[in-house]
Amino acid sequence: GIQVEQSPPDLILQEGANSTLRCNFSDSVNNLQWFHQNPWGQLINLFYIPSGTKQNGRLSATTVATERYSLLYISSSQTTDSGVYFCAVINSGGYQKVTFGTGTKLQVIP
Amino acid sequence: DTEVTQTPKHLVMGMTNKKSLKCEQHMGHRAMYWYKQKAKKPPELMFVYSYEKLSINESVPSRFSPECPNSSLLNLHLHALQPEDSALYLCASSPGRTGNTIYFGEGSWLTVV
Numbered sequence: 001g002i003q004v005e006q007s008p009p010d011l012i013l014q015e016g017a018n019s020t021l022r023c024n025f026s027d028s029v030n031n032l033q034w035f036h037q038n039p040w041g042q043l044i045n046l047f048y049i050p051s052g053t054k055q056n057g058r059l060s061a062t063t064v065a066t067e068r069y070s071l072l073y074i075s076s077s078q079t080t081d082s083g084v085y086f087c088a089v090i091n092s093g094g095y096q097k098v099t100f101g102t103g104t105k106l107q108v109i110p
Numbered sequence: 111d112t113e114v115t116q117t118p119k120h121l122v123m124g125m126t127n128k129k130s131l132k133c134e135q136h137m138g139h140r141a142m143y144w145y146k147q148k149a150k151k152p153p154e155l156m157f158v159y160s161y162e163k164l165s166i167n168e169s170v171p172s173r174f175s176p177e178c179p180n181s182s183l184l185n186l187h188l189h190a191l192q193p194e195d196s197a198l199y200l201c202a203s204s205p206g207r208t209g210n211t212i213y214f215g216e217g218s219w220l221t222v223v
Contacts, residue, residue: 097158098143101152
């Protein structure tokens, strides 16, 4: 099956700093989403971005489907950004089968 | 409304108990999912229902039994579980066509004692 690797696995930032999270996938995909999992376990949709670039406030994401990677940018980080960030993909041959990446655990300290 | 509702939020059960987790969505979505997540790991797919029919079973043990009574509801029946089945169980839904956003519920924290 498709492999989805995220880097870095852990990240500690000072409040106000910027960061880039990366998601690499091993096969072509129809769907790519970024999620933020809060400490209570809820997965919050950040972006649906199978290709191109999107921005939402301090967050933006870019997917280069032909090179099989996606990037999530967090600017001016806040303590509420802490948690685990996952990318999740559905590969082109795998209708409805969503595969999650390995995750990046982010801690933003004051 | 982009809400997927799961009940209960927390469940403690013995290894001989029978219990159920419930999931509901009113977005008209035709695909619904169960995921299992262990601590410090990504969610792992268990089951997918498409148009109320089981379309994917990721070789899940039979002590987990899914049910889709109608297009809005998804249940996970639990029987004779083991302590290692303790995890966060996440339900999700999507419109049912490849290339659409998937929405997750808040999850049910299950502890098997």
